[in-house]
Structures are given as C-alpha cells and as structure tokens.
Amino acid sequence: MPEMNLVQAIQNALAVTMRADPDVVVMGEDVGKLGGVFRVTQGLVDEFGADRVIDTPLSETGILGTAIGMALHGMRPVSEIQFSDFIYPGFDQLVSEASKYRYRTAGEFHVPLVVRTPYGGGIRGGQYHSQSPESLFIHTAGLKVVCPSNPFDAKGLLIASIRDDDPVLFFEPKRVYRAIKMEVPEEVYEVPLSEAKVVRPGGQVTCVAWGAMLYEAYAAAEEAAQHGVDVELIDLRTLWPVDLDAIVTSVQKTGRFVVVHEAPQTCGFGGELVARVTERAFVHLQAPPRRVTGYDTPFPLTHEREYLPLARRILPALIETARF
Amino acid sequence: MPEMNLVQAIQNALAVTMRADPDVVVMGEDVGKLGGVFRVTQGLVDEFGADRVIDTPLSETGILGTAIGMALHGMRPVSEIQFSDFIYPGFDQLVSEASKYRYRTAGEFHVPLVVRTPYGGGIRGGQYHSQSPESLFIHTAGLKVVCPSNPFDAKGLLIASIRDDDPVLFFEPKRVYRAIKMEVPEEVYEVPLSEAKVVRPGGQVTCVAWGAMLYEAYAAAEEAAQHGVDVELIDLRTLWPVDLDAIVTSVQKTGRFVVVHEAPQTCGFGGELVARVTERAFVHLQAPPRRVTGYDTPFPLTHEREYLPLARRILPALIETARF
Amino acid sequence: MQVIRDDGTLDPNLDPGLSVDQVVALYKAMVRTRVVDDRLERLQRQGRIAFHVGSLGEEAAILGAAAALREQDWIVPCYREVGALLWRGYPLQQYVDHMYGNAGDPIHGRQMPDHTFSRAHRYLSVSAPIGTQIPHAVGLAWAAKKRGLDECVAVFFGDGATSANDFHAAMNFAAVFETPTIFLCRNNGYAISVPTEAQTATRTLAEKAAAYRMPASRVDGNDVLAVWRAVRAAVVRATQGGGPTFVELVTYRLGGHSTSDDPRLYRDSDEVDSWARADPLPRLQKHLEHRGAWNEELDSDWRKVCDTEVRECVRASEEKPAPALETVFSDVYASQPAHLQDQQARALAARDADREGS
Amino acid sequence: MQVIRDDGTLDPNLDPGLSVDQVVALYKAMVRTRVVDDRLERLQRQGRIAFHVGSLGEEAAILGAAAALREQDWIVPCYREVGALLWRGYPLQQYVDHMYGNAGDPIHGRQMPDHTFSRAHRYLSVSAPIGTQIPHAVGLAWAAKKRGLDECVAVFFGDGATSANDFHAAMNFAAVFETPTIFLCRNNGYAISVPTEAQTATRTLAEKAAAYRMPASRVDGNDVLAVWRAVRAAVVRATQGGGPTFVELVTYRLGGHSTSDDPRLYRDSDEVDSWARADPLPRLQKHLEHRGAWNEELDSDWRKVCDTEVRECVRASEEKPAPALETVFSDVYASQPAHLQDQQARALAARDADREGS
Ligand SMILES: Cc1ncc(C[n+]2csc(CCOP(=O)(O)OP(=O)(O)O)c2C)c(N)n1
Ligand SMILES: Cc1ncc(C[n+]2csc(CCOP(=O)(O)OP(=O)(O)O)c2C)c(N)n1
Ligand SMILES: [Mg+2]
Numbered sequence A, B: 001m002p003e004m005n006l007v008q009a010i011q012n013a014l015a016v017t018m019r020a021d022p023d024v025v026v027m028g029e030d031v032g033k034l035g036g037v038f039r040v041t042q043g044l045v046d047e048f049g050a051d052r053v054i055d056t057p058l059s060e061t062g063i064l065g066t067a068i069g070m071a072l073h074g075m076r077p078v079s080e081i082q083f084s085d086f087i088y089p090g091f092d093q094l095v096s097e098a099s100k101y102r103y104r105t106a107g108e109f110h111v112p113l114v115v116r117t118p119y120g121g122g123i124r125g126g127q128y129h130s131q132s133p134e135s136l137f138i139h140t141a142g143l144k145v146v147c148p149s150n151p152f153d154a155k156g157l158l159i160a161s162i163r164d165d166d167p168v169l170f171f172e173p174k175r176v177y178r179a180i181k182m183e184v185p186e187e188v189y190e191v192p193l194s195e196a197k198v199v200r201p202g203g204q205v206t207c208v209a210w211g212a213m214l215y216e217a218y219a220a221a222e223e224a225a226q227h228g229v230d231v232e233l234i235d236l237r238t239l240w241p242v243d244l245d246a247i248v249t250s251v252q253k254t255g256r257f258v259v260v261h262e263a264p265q266t267c268g269f270g271g272e273l274v275a276r277v278t279e280r281a282f283v284h285l286q287a288p289p290r291r292v293t294g295y296d297t298p299f300p301l302t303h304e305r306e307y308l309p310l311a312r313r314i315l316p317a318l319i320e321t322a323r324f
Numbered sequence C, D: 001m002q003v004i005r006d007d008g009t010l011d012p013n014l015d016p017g018l019s020v021d022q023v024v025a026l027y028k029a030m031v032r033t034r035v036v037d038d039r040l041e042r043l044q045r046q047g048r049i050a051f052h053v054g055s056l057g058e059e060a061a062i063l064g065a066a067a068a069l070r071e072q073d074w075i076v077p078c079y080r081e082v083g084a085l086l087w088r089g090y091p092l093q094q095y096v097d098h099m100y101g102n103a104g105d106p107i108h109g110r111q112m113p114d115h116t117f118s119r120a121h122r123y124l125s126v127s128a129p130i131g132t133q134i135p136h137a138v139g140l141a142w143a144a145k146k147r148g149l150d151e152c153v154a155v156f157f158g159d160g161a162t163s164a165n166d167f168h169a170a171m172n173f174a175a176v177f178e179t180p181t182i183f184l185c186r187n188n189g190y191a192i193s194v195p196t197e198a199q200t201a202t203r204t205l206a207e208k209a210a211a212y213r214m215p216a217s218r219v220d221g222n223d224v225l226a227v228w229r230a231v232r233a234a235v236v237r238a239t240q241g242g243g244p245t246f247v248e249l250v251t252y253r254l255g256g257h258s259t260s261d262d263p264r265l266y267r268d269s270d271e272v273d274s275w276a277r278a279d280p281l282p283r284l285q286k287h288l289e290h291r292g293a294w295n296e297e298l299d300s301d302w303r304k305v306c307d308t309e310v311r312e313c314v315r316a317s318e319e320k321p322a323p324a325l326e327t328v329f330s331d332v333y334a335s336q337p338a339h340l341q342d343q344q345a346r347a348l349a350a351r352d353a354d355r356e357g358s
C-alpha cells in the first residue's frame, strides 16, 4: 500500500472519484495549472482537463453560487476555497441557499456540494490565513461539517462527503498537509460521516479534538500518562452532525471532559459540546468540563504558538480535570 | 414623560443623537421616504435631509463597507440591515474588517459603527424574515452585540452603542416593535453596555433571556411561581461582552440555570453560557443547565409558534430544573 | 424595442409571427395571472392569508419570457413569476394551498407565501434573499452544457438585484464560461421604495452587461411580443453556443411592493396613472381585437372562469388542516440525524402536554 | 496612453510638465522601492523573514499614482504599495520591523509581513481579503465630502479584485453618491496563476466602469508620467465635484505573486522576458539621461545608498525582541473586557509555567 501525506490522500480521493463519476468537477481559484496554493489539486487538470478542473475568477460568491446551481442539476461539484478565512464573501450562498434548499423544496431539490478549504494556524499565516470558522457552519442547520486529522481518514471522508447528498464543509488542517505520512489504499473506500473514533483508550478523562489539534491532544495525553493520568482521546472526524453518543459513553465512564480546538473559545464548537455533555451526563460529571481553545482575539502571527492550544496548554487542563 | 413603543424609542434615540452630533448618519435600504419597512426611521429624512438619512442601493456589502470607511474617517454611521436574515451578503465586511481594524492597526484606526437590524420570529416571516444570527457575531472577536427588550433600554443602549468606539451589532426584536409601550425620557441618556439586569428576583432557578423571549421567560417565571418555583430572571441586554458576573452570582445562589433564545440550539449563545456557567459555578450546580431554544432547522412559517421557545416550553424546563 | 403599436397593429419588421391561438393563449394566461393576483390580495386584506407579492403590470414581461422558452429550458424565479409557473401547468390548487401554508402545501408551510418551485416544471425555488438565485442559474446552465444537454436557463431578477454581489459574480462567470443563461432583468422602476435612478448612475440597466462583454437588449416589458422576440433571440443564441444574454424588460410595478407595502409614502399617483395607461393587458387585448380574435364578451367570460377557478381553490384550501408538526423536523438532511429526532420527540411531547393542559 | 517615448523623449502633447527634480525624486523612489523589495526577497529565501509580497515591475504604477496625489489625499492600499507609503515618508526601519513582527512592529506582530498602515501618512491598513478595502475608500471619500473637506481618496486593487463583491458595491456607491474616489486598478496580468483573460470576458478592465457610468481611463502602467497624468486628472475631477474615476494601470508582475509562489508552473519565460523589456525603471532612467539629469554613476551610487539603508534597518530589526505576549490581548476593543483579562492572565501563567518547566 502506498504511503501518502494529507495532500496526496486528498488529491488521490479527488482523482479516483472523478474517474468513477463524470459529474464530479473541481473548481476554485488557482486549482488548475498551479494545482492550488497548497498543490492539493496538482496534476488533476492534466488528467481531467480544464472543463472538470476549473480555474475560476476571484469570487467566492461565484465559486459557491454556481456550484450550487450545478448541484441542483445533479452534478457533484467540489469547490475549493483557497483559505477558510476567505469563505465569507460566499457565506450567504452557503447559509441562505445550500443549507436550506432541501428543506424549502421538501427534498425535490438538494445540493450535493462539497466545499474543501484549508483551515487553522501554525504556518505563520497571521490573521487571515489561520482561521477556524467551523462553528459558524455547525450553527447553520442543513450543513454537514467534516474535519479529518490523517491521510487515511481524509481520503475516506472526502469520498463519503462527495457521495453524500447534502452540502458538506470539508475543513483540511493545513498544518498537517505535509507533516505526516501513512499507508492509504489506492482504491475507492469511504469513512462514514458522523462516526467519531477513539484513538487512545483511557479511563480517567475524556478528551475530544479534531484536525491538527488531535496531535497536540495526543502528545498531551501521552505526557499525562507519565503523571499517572489516563486519558481517553476521541478524534471527532465529523463535527456535525456529531457522534454525541461516542462522547457521552466515554464521559459516563470517565466523569471528566476536556475539549480542544483552535477557534476562539466564545461560541466555538467546544461550548456546544460542553453544553451537550453537561445536559446528557450531568450526574456522571466529577469535574467541570474544560475547554482548551484559541483566545477571543484575532489570530496573531508572532505569538501564534502561544495562541494555539498546543500540548503544553492541554496537559495542565487534563491533569487538573483528573485531579479536580 | 412621553410613552413610546420600541419603534418610537429607537427613532427618538436616532433623532436626539443626530441633533447632537453631525457625524451621525443613518443609511440603508428604504430608510428615507419610506422610513424603513418597520417605519423605525420615519420622519428622519424630513428633519435631517437625504445627506444624513441615506437610501442606498440594494447592497449590504456597500451599506456596511462604505459605512466602515466613514467610521475610519471619524464619523459615526448607523447602518440599517432591513432584516438580520439579509446581513450575510455584508458578513465579510463585519467579520474580516470592522471587527479587526483596531487590532491590526494597534488602535490607530477604529470603527465606531452601529449596525441596526430587526431579528427574530413571531411575525409570520418564515425562513428569511425570522432569523436570530447573534451567535455568529458573538463568535467574532472585536464585535459587540446588543439586544434590548424594551423601549427605555432600547433608547439608552442605542445611544451608548452609537457613542461607543467599537463596532456594535444592535439587534431589534421586531416582535416587540409595537407590542409594548412605556415611559421614555425625551432627553439623551445612556444605558451602559455589558450590564445585565435582574428583572425578576428569585431564589430557586436562574433564567437568562433577552429581546422578545424575555417576555416569554417572564410569563413562564410567573406561572412557575404558581407551582411554587421561584425564578430569578435576568435580561442580558448586552450579549457580548457579556455580564457573566451577574449570571454567575445568581447561579451561585440558585444552583440552577436555564437559558432561553430563539436561535437554533447548536452553537447558539445558550451553549456558550451553559459552558461558562458550568466552568465558573460547577460546584454550585444542583441540576443540569437547560437550554430552551429554537430547533436546529430553518425557521418555519405555519408552525412558528411551535418553533419558538414560548412560555409553554420554558415553564416545564424551569420546573424540572428546580425539582431535579 | 416595441412590436405592438398603439393602434393594436404590429410593426411588420418586428412581428415575431406568433399564431392567433398562441397570442390568445398568452393573453388568457396574463389575465388569469392578474385575476389570481387580485384574489390573493383581497384574501390578505381580509386576513385570510399572511402575505402576497404580486405581478400587477408586469404580466407581459413574465409571460412573454415564459412563452419564448422551450419545454426543456429552466426558469429560475425571483418571486413575482408565479404566472410563468402556472403557464407551465403548475396546479393552481397547489399554489393556493402553498399560499395558505396548509397540509396541501408542497413544503408544509415552511416558507412565506409565493415561495414556489417545481422540478417537474423545471422551475427552481423562490428565495427571499435578493440575487442569490442568479449564480444558480449560471451553474444550472453550466451543468447542462457540461452534460451536453440542449437546455438553457432563464433567470428573473429585479432592477434592485443588479446592485447585489450575486449579480456581479453570476454575470462574470456566465460570460467567462459562456453558459447558456438568459438574464431577465425586470426593471419595474422600484426596489421597494428606491427608484431605479437611485439604484445606479447608469441610464439603463442593459448598460451593465458591458462590464462582462455580454450581449444585451432592452425592450418594452409591457409589450408581450417584444419580450417574446427578445427572449427567443436569446434562446437561439444560447442553444447555438453563443453564450449568455442580458435582457432588460422595462416595465412598472403598478401595485405595492407586496401586501406589506404602502407606495403612497414614496411615489405620487400621477406617475402610477401614466404607467397604468401602458398596462400590458389592454394593449394586447387591443391587438387581439384588431386581429378579430377577441372581444368584450369573451373577455368577461374568461375573467369569470378564472375567478371561479381561484375561488374554488381558496375554498378547498381553507378546509385543509395545518401540516403535521413532524414536517418542521424533516428535510433538513437526506436522513434525520439523532439531534433532530430528539428535538422532534420533545416538540411532539410539548404539543401533547399542552393539549392536555388546555 | 503613453508619455515617455522609446527614445526617452516625451510626447509633447502629453507631457505633464514635471520638473527635473520631481522626476528624479520619482525615479529614486522607484529604485529605492525595488532595492528594498530585493533585499526582503533574499531575507525570505534565507528564512530570516516569513513572507514578502513585492512590487517588482509595478513601481511606476504605484509611485506615479502616489506622486500625483496631494498631501491631504488618502491612499487605500491593496498589499503591493508600500512604495507609496515610503514615498510619503514612512520610516523604513518601522517597515522592516513590521516585516520581522518584532517589538518594533507598530502592530506587535499581529499580521503577516507587508500589512502596513499609517494614519499620519493617510494610508489605511492592508488587509488580506481581496477587495474589502474598496468600499472603505468610497466611505472615506464620502465622509470627506460630507464634512466639507478638500480630500480625495485613491484606492489600489488588482485585476483579480474586479471580480470581487466589494468592487461591484464600491463602484456603484461611488458613482451613485459621486464620492471623490479614484479607483486604481493595477492590471498586472495575473491573479496569482489566473491570467486577466480568464478573469473577465472583457478586453480591458476599464470597460467595467461603464456598468456604473463612471469615467475611466487606461494607461501604460509602466510609464510613470502617463500614470501621473491620469491620476492627477482624476484628482482634479474629484476635487471639482466631478466624482469618482476609474484608472486601469496596465503593468506586469515580473516576480512571483509572493515569496510563496512559483510562477513557472503557470507562465512561460518568454512572456516574462518580453515584459522585462518594458520595465519601468530603465524607461524612466533613459528619459532622465536624455534630460541630462542622470547617469550610471549616480545610479549605482543611489542603489548603494538604498541598499546600505535597508541593510542597516535589517540589522537593527534582527536585534529586537519579540513583542510582549500581552499584545495578543489588547486592541480587540477600546478597553479590555473581563474575558480577555482572564485569557491574558492564563496565557501569561502558562508561559511562565512553561519556562520553569524547560
Ligand atoms: C439581500 C437582501 N437585502 C434586502 C432584502 C429586502 N428586500 C426584499 S425585496 C427588495 C427590493 C427588490 O427590488 P427589485 O430587485 O427591483 O425587485 P422587485 O421587488 O422590484 O421585483 C428588498 C430590498 C432582501 N430580500 N434581500
Ligand atoms: C476573498 C479572497 N479570496 C482569495 C484570496 C487569495 N488571494 C490572495 S491574492 C489573490 C490574487 C489577487 O490578484 P489581483 O487582485 O490581481 O492582485 P495582485 O496580487 O495581482 O496584485 C488571491 C486569489 C484572498 N486573499 N481573498
Ligand atoms: Mg424592481
């Protein structure tokens, strides 16, 4: 089985899906000859041509709005937004249209659209090349939100997202793009949406993370073990609709809950998970749920490693929660 | 003292501020001759002229983007977005620009902009004339979010918002516009931002609400009293930065917390409040915090009274929480 | 451009050559649309429906365009074009049920009145946000082109929509990718209270097409044959690979923006009166009489037929119950996720508890 | 439009009549900009700074425009116009400190390199999202007009930005409200890898102004005097109440989009070479030599001066520490709210714990 990094796995997922289904097209800024600013679509235009790998004008409204039109006709467009920080000019099309089309036509029309976009910090991108806007889309009924942490999941989740009949926001942890390699099957396979995965079983504290921060949480969990704290780490993989049962089952066992994300804390997804865990597992909670997140400021540059919830900030939260 | 409804109080706040400060202008779709679709700006163009009460082309991007430019010059524009459901085409200007300008210029430039917009359901507006998008803006560092529930607060909060040096989203509960009247002073006065108000003292359950739902929570609280449940009701007034101390102080007393809002539950502001209350007052909590909110669907029409968290849905939550 | 002369004769150089039957059918559809409009307006006044947004005075622009399209072509509506949907055979009863948001409403009372759609009639879904449908029309046409289908897509929008983000993006994409899209701009003089002169500094809206190097035409939108001619020309160009066309339909909104509006606040009656003299219905009627294909008697008979039809539908609609509460929680996703199953269960329980309560 | 002929003489009908000293000053500023650019590019290659976005080949468009503006006029930048800021006297040391995001950076390392601003120099803040600055320029000009000030506002943006929402809204508002705004479109041939021909179906970008009925001109953006002439004309119109102007500056991005780009992936060297022959610096140099105001020796001396200056700044910048961690938590609001006080306290504690740890 070939080894692939995240970029290669996503590229491969696009290629195998496009070979299998002529209705799948890729569109966005610089996705053609350049292969995207992160080279995720590199080579696709050579294999599939400019009609299926489309360099668009500089308009997120156009990239998303016309893709919705294609999807309404029955195609399965995969739109790339160059950085998730730049999704806002097309926000209206996702929040007012893609998310509500099925509902307002009682299923007569639906929007099988995938929006791929790199998110998160750690590449010295500062304010506008580091954001994690997932909670804005989780708040919007009708959208699905996916965020893989590794190449194998990325390929399987992307294929599942493209085949899914509802609009999916597919957030790619740009910090992980070339950071890790693993074996990824050449053939087509799916990793089902809305299934979380326990990546480190443990009994004392439940920790939930996704994307790039999963590795930080993992490192913190390993280090916590040195301090005698046994952490169960869950990779959410799909953020919405969330696999709440997986989280609640774990918390019922551990009685303790820590959630980690890069986005600012306030009205981030972590708050929603804390609320749901508290509602569903109140009697099991032996310590206050904790959030280790980005701060409620714009994303800084020089101090990005202080801003990010890296292992060194997660570790004390795990230990304090375990010892509460 | 004259009696005013919410529309009149806001109109009056705009008039007295515009008389006092030539840098205050009102701009938006149909705010001139028509006086806005809810008549909030009625008469202003006659007193202040079309240069200060500006009917704009149909572009929220333009309404917000050019207002930011005016604010950068030192003016204090008050932009109206006809319905908060239509703020998304201008979302980028608020989230990428207004919110970050002070930070990215270390205070050399700032954006004293107020965005007035009617929000919420209950007027048979269906999917696109009923939304409550406050949490999207609360998640965005650098923005302030205000939501008055009555005419007196509305005038004082709007004046405070216009005088505030940071961008303020001013959400007006359209369902309350003409529903209640109260005495409102003619002169200029401020209701300070970020100060919540206990509108009904009580000892057993802390209930937080704002805007139109405050009345539903109040009705539910009164009815709960019949069942021997004594509710302390807090009107948040400013949603962000929130007066968390007021909430936590109350919860430390009652040990019980219920939050009410119209917006969909998931990643709504209620989840954030539950998380913060749980973090700050865990040891005092004697029951799981409860959220009574809109459902995670688009806003329906025929069944809007079932969708909204009206008193009949709040009451059982209060009683169950008290008796947990 | 004008085809029907004031005396009811046609400009021989511009006559699109429709048969008498075709023109009569068009006229009848325009009258039917207006009769339905009128009835719905009354129902709203009487508080029997919540809202209505009509097409009084714009029937020629809407029906002329609809008639010029082929069966396989798509219509992407703004919100005043139900006449085009009815022209395609959409059941009036279903429309009236939708106006009532009752159990017969195809979308279970999920949207405000006049938010229609029909896949069977190749008519996309009306959405309140201005302009959002325009890029959909481009994507739809682009898909048809990619799939090698002989379809083109006509999208309606107003003068106000030309200021929207989506208009700019859609026009640019259509021109760059040469999609078979027909941009139908109903310039009815107003965006609620804002006159077209305040919406843009240009003298016409057709001028805007120059920014995208898109062919454009500007026609008398109250002259149904002029509209037909311009739109059919655009269809021909689109299907011959000539790409998109912009058509400005110059018309006037004789009524209020919607039943919520009070136009007296922002325009005077003289203006309305002068435009009332350009009402598309009498103009077409005159032409038909000139052709000997119509008269007063036929006219009043047809109006009665239409009025009876709509009254019947109203009666039926008012007997139908509200949609089931469950419909609030379905169709958010292809299948209902756990959190919506929970919320539905709680909503039903609350409703039942309530019933016992009262 | 072209003013400087290939032989270095000026077209007498178009000569804007700048004094030799003025032109020499312009030339020196262009050279200085390029030398600074070049140094920063090397620093990025060496991994000493994270990123740089330069103006190689576009100096005439940027400096010519800056020179044509008056002191009281505002500049609203895209991100390649630091040359214009330096022209106005912004300290080079401060710019280099910003490139390093060190304690000397006016914004404490909060943004990526090249995100400059200065109220003192009437230069708004660079923002990464394409196009968002364009409506700001309109609002700024509108405010100046409302406040009765003799100011106009020039806004820079690229060819790609003409496809953005904000361009459309800004052009429309400027034209409708006749704001003293000058739209400076640097058509440098590419939006990263997308050529202007793929960005729009129009042959020129100036054509787009027609959609707003805005006067437009199109000039050789590598001819600094042609740029000066066109922009000064726009300033005169704006200050005489003539409203906005659109100026297309036809130039070419000789370098990569930024230090993160690899242009070989999407354009061939012949194209670059042919444009290199239209490099604005040699063209102006030739003109100055023709005027007897410049020679090789002066040139190399001046380049040395500029290079030494920037090297000095770099040395100083590299000695400065990182900004204080506290700066992450200030300037979010006018005064720091409780939740940010908490977060700052926790961040400082974590940092200290860490230090002990290691
Ligand atoms: C994005 C957005 N902003 C504002 C509104 C409120 N609104 C509804 S209709 C309308 C005017 C539309 O005018 P026009 O495009 O000319 O269409 P017409 O109603 O005249 O047919 C406005 C401002 C909206 N629906 N969407
Ligand atoms: C809204 C938005 N979308 C995408 C990007 C990514 N991006 C940065 S620069 C750029 C190209 C800009 O091209 P142009 O406007 O011609 O300016 P130039 O760089 O050529 O000066 C793109 C697509 C962005 N910054 N903002
Ligand atoms: Mg109109």
Ligand SMILES: [Mg+2]
Pocket (backbone or CB within 6 Å): D158, D159, D160, D186, D187, D188, D189, D190, D191, D192
């Ligand atoms: Mg460019």
